Amino acid sequence: MSYGERELMLTGIGGQGVQLAAQVIAQGATAEGKEVLVFGSYGGMMRGGNSDSTVVISDQPIEAPPVLSTTWSAILMHHQFWAPLKERIRDNGLVLVNTSVFEDELVADRYQVVEVPATDVATDLGNPLLAAMVMSGVYGRKSGLVSLAGLAEGMRRSVPPYRSQLIEANEAALAAGWEMAA
Amino acid sequence: MTDRVLIEGSEAMARAAVAAGCRFFTGYPMTPFTELLEHMASLLPEVDGVCMNAESELEAVGMAWGAATTGHLAATGSTGQGLSLMQESLSEITNARLPLVVFNMARGQGDYFQATRGGGHGDYRHIVLAPMDIPEAVELTRLAFELASQWRTPVMVLGDYYLAHTYQAVSVPSIGGADPELPDWALNGSSGGSGAAKIISPLGGGVEGEEGFDLGAHYAACAAHIQEMSAGVDPLVDIGFCEDAELVVAAYGSVGKFVRYACLRLRDDGHRVGYVRPITLWPFPSEAVRDAIAGAAKVAVYEQNMGQMVEDVRLATLGAVPVEFIGGPSWDHSGFGIGPDINVPDISECILRAMQ
Numbered sequence: 001m002s003y004g005e006r007e008l009m010l011t012g013i014g015g016q017g018v019q020l021a022a023q024v025i026a027q028g029a030t031a032e033g034k035e036v037l038v039f040g041s042y043g044g045m046m047r048g049g050n051s052d053s054t055v056v057i058s059d060q061p062i063e064a065p066p067v068l069s070t071t072w073s074a075i076l077m078h079h080q081f082w083a084p085l086k087e088r089i090r091d092n093g094l095v096l097v098n099t100s101v102f103e104d105e106l107v108a109d110r111y112q113v114v115e116v117p118a119t120d121v122a123t124d125l126g127n128p129l130l131a132a133m134v135m136s137g138v139y140g141r142k143s144g145l146v147s148l149a150g151l152a153e154g155m156r157r158s159v160p161p162y163r164s165q166l167i168e169a170n171e172a173a174l175a176a177g178w179e180m181a182a
Numbered sequence: 183m184t185d186r187v188l189i190e191g192s193e194a195m196a197r198a199a200v201a202a203g204c205r206f207f208t209g210y211p212m213t214p215f216t217e218l219l220e221h222m223a224s225l226l227p228e229v230d231g232v233c234m235n236a237e238s239e240l241e242a243v244g245m246a247w248g249a250a251t252t253g254h255l256a257a258t259g260s261t262g263q264g265l266s267l268m269q270e271s272l273s274e275i276t277n278a279r280l281p282l283v284v285f286n287m288a289r290g291q292g293d294y295f296q297a298t299r300g301g302g303h304g305d306y307r308h309i310v311l312a313p314m315d316i317p318e319a320v321e322l323t324r325l326a327f328e329l330a331s332q333w334r335t336p337v338m339v340l341g342d343y344y345l346a347h348t349y350q351a352v353s354v355p356s357i358g359g360a361d362p363e364l365p366d367w368a369l370n371g372s373s374g375g376s377g378a379a380k381i382i383s384p385l386g387g388g389v390e391g392e393e394g395f396d397l398g399a400h401y402a403a404c405a406a407h408i409q410e411m412s413a414g415v416d417p418l419v420d421i422g423f424c425e426d427a428e429l430v431v432a433a434y435g436s437v438g439k440f441v442r443y444a445c446l447r448l449r450d451d452g453h454r455v456g457y458v459r460p461i462t463l464w465p466f467p468s469e470a471v472r473d474a475i476a477g478a479a480k481v482a483v484y485e486q487n488m489g490q491m492v493e494d495v496r497l498a499t500l501g502a503v504p505v506e507f508i509g510g511p512s513w514d515h516s517g518f519g520i521g522p523d524i525n526v527p528d529i530s531e532c533i534l535r536a537m538q
Contacts, residue, residue, distance in 0.1 A: 023188075023349075030188040030351040038188070038349035061317070065440040066348045067520075069527045157188075 005058040006145055007068055011085050012077030012098075014049040017132025020158060021075065022053035024136050024174075028146040028154025029057045039066035050081035057145050073143060075135055077118070079104040096139055098131060114142055114181070121176055130173035137177020148178045186353045191316045191345045194354055195285065196221035198323035199257055201355035203362040204283065205231035206249035206256040208242045213518060214346035215261050215287040222257075229358055239264035243271040250280040251382050253368025254361075255327055259285030259339075262293040266301060272336055273302025274384035277404050281330035283323075284338045287346050290512040290519020291437060294490035297340050298464045305401065307408050309337040309415055310463040314439040316350040322461070324355070331365070333411050340463065343518045344436040417467035420459040423449055424474040427456030429537045431508075432471065432495050433484045434460050437524060441484050444530040455533060460491070468498035475499055482536040484529060485509040486519055508532040 008025065012018040019040050026038045040053040054071070056064045073094040076082055079102050089095060093111040100119030116138050122130035133155065140146040146154070151174045159167055189197070196218055199207070207222040209215060223233040232249075236242035239260050246258035260268065265286055275282055286297055297310050309329050313319035319341060326337040364370075372378035381387060386400030420438075423445065424430055433441035438459040445457040458474040460467050475481050481503055483492040489507040496505045509532070512519045 026349065026351075027188050030186070033186075034351065036188055036349075036351040039344070039347070062315075062350070063443055063446055065436070065443050065526065066344045067440075067525060069525050 004060055005056050005062060005064055006073065006143065007064065007071040008055040008057070008073045008075065008139070008143075009068070009071040009085055009088060010053045010055070010075040010077065011082045012051050013080055014051045016051065016077045017129060018051040018077055019053055021132035021136045022055050023158040024133070024151060024154045025139060025146055026055050026057075026154070027157040028140065028150035031153045031157070032146060032150040034058065034145070035060060035062050037062045037064060037066065052081065052085075073139075075139060076102055077132065077135065078102060094142060096135055096142065098135060100131070114138060116177070116180065118177070121180070122173060125169065125173055125176060127169060130169060133170045133173035134177040134180075137174040137179075138181040139177075140174075141178050141181035148175060151178075186351060188349055188351045189316070189354060190217065190349050191319060191341070191347065192217035193221045194316050194320050194350075194352055195323050195339070195341070196225055197354045197357060198320045199283065199327065200225045200229060200231065200357040201359070202324045202327035203255045203359075204257050204327060205229065205254045205361065206233075206246065207231070208234040208236050208245045208249075208258050209260060210236045210239050210242055210264060212261050212264055214289070214343040215259055215264070215285065217346055218259060218285055218287060225357060229361075239267040240271075243268040246282055247271055247275050247280065250275065250282045251369045253364035255281065255283075255331070257283040257285065259287065261287050261289050262296060265293065265296060269296075269301035270303070272300060272308070273304050273306050275336050276306040276308050277304060277384040277400075278382050279334040279404070279407070280336070280382065281334050282336045283326045283330050284336055285341065286338050287341045287343070288519070289343065289517055290514070291342075291435065291486040291490070292511065292519075294463070294485065294487060297338055298466075298494070305405060305408075307412070307464055308335050309333070309411070309465070310340055311337065311418075312340040312435045312438075312461060312463050313345065314420070314436060314442070314459065316345065316348060317352050318461075319345055320352055320354055329415065331362075333415070335411065340435060342436050343520045412465045415462065415465050417465055417470060418461035419467040419470040419474075420461060421470065421474045422446075422457050424456035424458065425477065426454055427477070428454045428479050429482055429533070430456045430458055430475045430478045430480075431482045431484055431533055431536075432458050432460070432491070434463060434491060437484065437486050440524055440526060440529055444526050444533060447526065448530060448533060453534070453537065455537065460494075463491070463494075466494045466498060468494075471495060471498040472500075472502070475503055478503055480536065481505045482508045482533060484532060486512050486524060506536055508536050
């Protein structure tokens with residue numbers, strides 16, 4: 001239905017790393033030679049506001065416009081702003097849910113739900129803010145779109161210089177997610 | 183040499199501009215033009231170029247005008263409101279026969295007339311290019327500087343919020359090549375009495391031995407030049423599925439990409455719909471549009487406005503088939519012309535209604 005294009009919609013609240021996860025996955029896919037498109041929207045760029053992003057990955061030039069009405073996959077970091085996304089996930093899609101904080105019903109018979117206690121795993125790794133990296137690791141493996149090495153490269157391309165001290169912890173979180181998805 | 187990177191549209195266009203030889207940029211921040219200005223400010227010093235944050239769009243276009251007279255490739259830009267302020271100068275710069283690239287990062291599509299007709303005085307037209315996405319914007323930015331130099335005219339690149347803020351993996355040319363050679367018409371600072379003084383004016387020449395301020399002769403020369411451009415600039419257009427289409431949908435820019443995608447999907451479902459997406463908005467690709475619709479029963483024009491390009495489509499098709507306007511103005515509360523009205527299902531519905 002999508003010309004080999006794989007869509008990912010991410011939703012969460014500001015501060016959870018939704019935009020960073022989108023960048024890491026997209027940069028990783030770019031590093032591995034894929035065609036990639038990203039369009040993010042976030043309310044006021046503040047903690048607690050809504051934060052959504054759309055990523056499209058393909059082996060062919062991308063036909064999709066920046067805003068899509070349906071998606072093959074989703075990463076649900078938080079339930080607060082997820083309502084508009086609910087109907088957009090296509091049948092048999094791939095849905096990753098951050099069970100540490102997500103509180104809503106999922107229609108598990110319509111799509112494949114992967115439960116990831118991302119915030120708990122990140123907390124065990126030493127920093128709850130690593131949850132988005134854990135989730136990105138799971139997504140890379142479950143989707144088959146980006147390798148762990150690709151994600152790590154994507155993360156290094158995405159992290160600003162003033163956050164370079166977090167690169168090692170981010171890598172560990174990506175790897176932890178990748179392992180969980182085995 | 184190119185590097186393939188995941189890059190924001192604004193940065194991709196800025197890189198393409200500098201790689202094309204742009205050495206002077208100026209503008210006043212305004213969404214969704216701001217990031218382009220920011221990226222030019224960070225890139226131009228790398229090639230010993232200059233970027234100025236102007237006090238207003240009036241000042242910006244004035245500085246760009248001055249820079250263009252020196253023969254260095256110059257560019258400016260804004261969004262519709264700022265472009266309104268620049269109209270007088272754009273008319274004068276066109277009649278002064280100066281190359282200038284203008285990035286119009288529009289808010290929605292309400293400014294098609296402003297872009298293609300111009301709001302300045304006089305009998306002028308300039309080239310307008312409308313990319314649908316980042317790879318195309320990179321290519322058209324290069325082309326804009328090439329055409330501006332070749333024809334000594336302003337060339338507008340008409341983008342929008344989607345183009346400015348989407349990230350896409352693209353090849354962008356590397357910056358830092360040799361500066362382009364200065365053309366022989368460029369002003370070099372020689373003043374009157376030096377024997378080397380030149381004048382570049384929207385009112386024509388004024389140097390001994392030239393025609394002087396004969397406005398009739400000057401405007402006739404400008405008119406001839408615009409006619410020559412209108413016939414000589416290659417019209418660009420993207421056409422799909424028109425061979426057996428009952429309905430052909432016309433749209434441009436980012437919205438054109440949504441329409442294109444809607445048509446692809448409707449084709450999957452067996453609907454005989456095609457699309458035509460003008461890329462050069464001036465000169466309008468009338469012949470290609472006429473050819474594309476030759477077998478269709480009807481043409482529908484989707485724009486995010488009250489119907490502007492629809493007039494050019496009607497002029498191109500000259501009554502050969504009915505041309506229906508199926509778009510409408512943006513009801514995005516931010517005023518930036520982004521969703522919720524621009525989405526594939528709603529556009530598909532408009533197209534299907536037009537097919538009935």
